[in-house]
Amino acid sequence: MLRVALHRVVSHRSVHLTKVRPSMVVGFGGPVQLAENRDPNVNPIFHESLTNPIPDKPRTLKYTGDLATLKEMEVGDWKKLSVEEQMDLYNSYFGTSIADMCRDQDGWKSVLGAGMIFISFGLLLHLFIHLYINPPYVWTTLDEDWVKASIKRQIQSHAGDITGYSSKWDYANNRWK
Structure with missing residues (x-):
């Protein structure tokens, strides 16, 4: 799961921070922009969510290297595959598991922290105005x-x-x- 989360962060970061070029892949709304350093075997229009947990298009377009051998072993007995190999096969089909999609996000902690910072700055500003700007009580x-x-x-x-x-x-x- 950590590998999937790390892959998501790295892939999103590479998409947003690198220069993009138009490709010949046609998505839902027209041509899709691909990052230059992105894996060409990963389907760029692959999207899964809780409303669509099993997408129509596969995540991996072409199996190469270790994934090709795993794909051949997939036809046989799954009990012969190790847990890591099964996870690699699963990750070639799907980006995240249902449990990862249902997991709560930790964004509320950042929002709460930022809110506390703004409240503390407001209280410090009020204290400064009360002590140094307003006249003392009569x-x-x-x-x-x-x-x-x-x-x-x-x-x-x-x-x-x-x-x-x-x-x-x-x-x-x-x-x-």
Whole structure:
């Protein structure tokens, strides 16, 4: 399984990072672009997924070398084949197993890590702004005696007769309404 995963990474990387050239292979949407260093015996339009686990076209176009001898041995008794040979034959037919297709991906860990980094940068920015840019808290807003004296001054000066403290003060009885 590790070999299949490594092959997938290397083949995808070679397709995306190398210069591509047009070939004579016709795919579903027209000519298919092949990488120059890609194995010519691998079918470029081979695609398997959970919705199509057994594709119509084979993965390997032409068996050469060890795979040709394995292909001849395939006709005989499979009990004579070793586990590695059976896996090589399986990998010549299919790119991944159903278990590999059903396995959960680990991409959520990267997304979670990136989210945590952005949250930490946001918290550090908030701390920086709070400490160095915003003015310090005014002591008068925290002192209870000062707040009571401010309310008393507002009532005496009739400040906010419609919606302020003065609107809730009964001036005739000298108490709150």
